Ligand SMILES: Nc1nc2c(ncn2[C@@H]2O[C@H](COP(=O)(O)OP(=O)(O)OP(=O)(O)O)[C@@H](O)[C@H]2O)c(=O)[nH]1
Ligand SMILES: [Mg+2]
């Protein structure tokens with residue numbers, strides 16, 4: 313029987329749409345961040361803390377992949393434009409969902425787009441969105457072994473936040489064990505331990521965001 | 535469940551190669567899936583049968599070549615399987631790297647012309 317050689321990534325169709333998302337963001341000079349984490353790790357908390365710290369200096373917008381508008385309402389209280397991407401129970405966002413959601417925002421009025429992905433450490437890792445950076449948020453509460461259990465998520469991260477460090481005094485968490493797993497999967501990964509609740513560690517993360525926004529602006533003006 | 539979206543992506547990719555070649559029927563898809571890549575278990579055949587209905591890939595069989603995770607020690611070059619410390623079993627070094635298991639591609643399709 314005849315056979316046709318292909319040898320192409322299974323996610324090619326998604327990746328092509330992701331490339332179109334990237335073009336739209338770049339054309340509008342928008343930096344897009346894809347926030348991924350397990351359920352309850354603190355995506356919404358980090359997002360709102362980031363928004364509250366930066367909303368006076370940058371034009372922000374958010375998208376939330378979810379089934380309930382609960383997080384959208386929380387984000388809306390910060391005063392920035394935010395829309396729900398209804399995932400209909402899917403375990404991840406994909407580029408197609410994002411490209412359909414982009415027209416709900418006026419990108420010409422946005423510097424930084426924060427996308428809250430579905431709470432899940434497996435599926436979102438396989439679906440590029442076209443955003444510029446994958447921000448993975450780990451948390452003290454979920455334990456130190458996640459880089460060993462969910463390697464693909466850590467492998468695909470561009471920056472790693474370790475949230476809820478205010479809980480370090482109550483919960484055992486072997487920071488060296490955690491960091492070793494991360495280092496094997498993603499050597500040199502930019503890492504910010506912080507607490508969305510107390511604000512500890514937040515300034516370094518905010519500086520990172522500011523620097524990326526400035527780079528994006530410079531690139532779109534060039 | 536992400537199996538549905540993955541099979542949709544897979545179908546798009548297979549058709550993109552089969553249609554220009556004037557293929558009448560796709561009978562088998564050969565997939566290479568690493569242990570460290572996205573989880574794809576045998577239940578995807580079910581989703582595949584659903585998404586491929588009414589296309590030239592209807593009824594095609596998904597064949598999986600599964601690649602186990604492999605790590606290599608950067609100090610003593612030993613190759614080893616996944617362990618829960620990412621540590622070399624030969625010399626104890628933590629200076630290790632992934633050498634296989636991230637594959638996630640469609641290798642080929644068998645067709646009737
Ligand atoms: N102690 C502590 N609790 C936190 C911190 N950040 C978030 N939380 C709490 O953790 C819980 C989950 O936070 P969310 O921000 O809703 O987490 P999420 O990842 O958006 O959750 P889902 O969208 O449901 O997946 C809430 O009760 C937060 O108050 C932190 O830095 N320290
Ligand atoms: Mg949330």
Ligand SMILES: [Zn+2]
Pocket residue numbers: 607608609610611612622623624625626627
């Ligand atoms: Zn060794």
